[in-house]
Amino acid sequence: MSSGSTVSEVLATLGRRYVRDAPGTFGKAALVTRCLNPWLREHPRERVVDSVFGARFAVDTRDLIQRYLYLFGVWEPHMSRWLRGRLRPGDVFVDVGANIGYLSVLGARLVGPGGRVVAIEASPEFHRRVLLHRELNGCDNIRAVNAAVSDRRQRLTFVLASAHNMGANSVVPWDGPVASRFEAQAVPLPELLEPDEIARARVIKVDVEGAEGSVVRGLAPVLDRLRPDAEIAVEVTPERMAQLGDSVDELLETMRAHGFHTYRLLNDYAPGSYPAAVRYAGAGPDRWRGPVRGESDLIFSRVDAEALE
Numbered sequence: 001m002s003s004g005s006t007v008s009e010v011l012a013t014l015g016r017r018y019v020r021d022a023p024g025t026f027g028k029a030a031l032v033t034r035c036l037n038p039w040l041r042e043h044p045r046e047r048v049v050d051s052v053f054g055a056r057f058a059v060d061t062r063d064l065i066q067r068y069l070y071l072f073g074v075w076e077p078h079m080s081r082w083l084r085g086r087l088r089p090g091d092v093f094v095d096v097g098a099n100i101g102y103l104s105v106l107g108a109r110l111v112g113p114g115g116r117v118v119a120i121e122a123s124p125e126f127h128r129r130v131l132l133h134r135e136l137n138g139c140d141n142i143r144a145v146n147a148a149v150s151d152r153r154q155r156l157t158f159v160l161a162s163a164h165n166m167g168a169n170s171v172v173p174w175d176g177p178v179a180s181r182f183e184a185q186a187v188p189l190p191e192l193l194e195p196d197e198i199a200r201a202r203v204i205k206v207d208v209e210g211a212e213g214s215v216v217r218g219l220a221p222v223l224d225r226l227r228p229d230a231e232i233a234v235e236v237t238p239e240r241m242a243q244l245g246d247s248v249d250e251l252l253e254t255m256r257a258h259g260f261h262t263y264r265l266l267n268d269y270a271p272g273s274y275p276a277a278v279r280y281a282g283a284g285p286d287r288w289r290g291p292v293r294g295e296s297d298l299i300f301s302r303v304d305a306e307a308l309e
Helices: 003-021 028-042 064-072 077-084 102-111 124-136 195-200 212-225 238-243 248-257 271-279
Strands: 046-050 056-060 092-096 116-121 142-146 154-160 180-187 201-206 231-236 261-265 296-301
Touching (some): 003 064, 028 271, 046 064, 056 064, 056 124, 064 271, 077 102, 077 201, 077 271, 077 296, 092 102, 102 116, 102 124, 102 142, 102 201, 116 124, 116 195, 124 142, 195 201, 195 212, 201 212, 212 231, 212 248, 231 248, 238 248, 248 261
Parallel strands (some): 092 201, 116 142, 201 231
Antiparallel strands (some): 046 056, 154 180, 231 296
């Protein structure tokens, strides 16, 4: 390793320590945006790191989610904070599109040994990461399922366009260069859940990179069997949904027909937004009545209010 590379490595380590440990947010947004985020993407590190809630994760900083865990100790801080306010001991949390299992592990700690997390992930590689993180954190209450979710039984092909965001595996057609692809058997979500898990589900989270329309259609037959306070979090990507012949409007109407109101949760994937988001609570999910034009985190709840507490 050259002396220049050594200096850069040391500076990256010190910068990461400042971002993680120093009080306040002074200069952190610029530091992670201009320096640390691009450096760690192009000069990847493989480490076992602690999250802000004390869990441990094995990460490779080439990947977006794992890089943010290395830098900040958290992924999607607003969603993480919302889940901490929702899940209680004994609850069931269903994590559809579990990725490496970050939210699954968080959920497992919140629901405790009397609760359960069902971590559903189509990618065999990420499913292995879920199993690793379940073992690393002693989360025996996670039931990990390697399967895809749709509105009917079918074989699906997943394509990953870039190894820099490995969570972007999608069934949406892609004509450009491909980093990887795999096939997975898809089934409706109720077929992957046990009756007790459906009855006790407090939160169902869906993050499936454009396939959310089919996941919700498959879930619709059991929506009325969920507990009254059940809430469903769906990351919607209108453009990707349209490529699969789906629409956000249809999804909203399905949820509305089963008594759910729509709220939108703040989310920002820009690295510069994270230092403040990790430390300061933002607004909770606010009632959303207009059209959904861009990528959004939507929360569906039977609570009828202007904001979810």
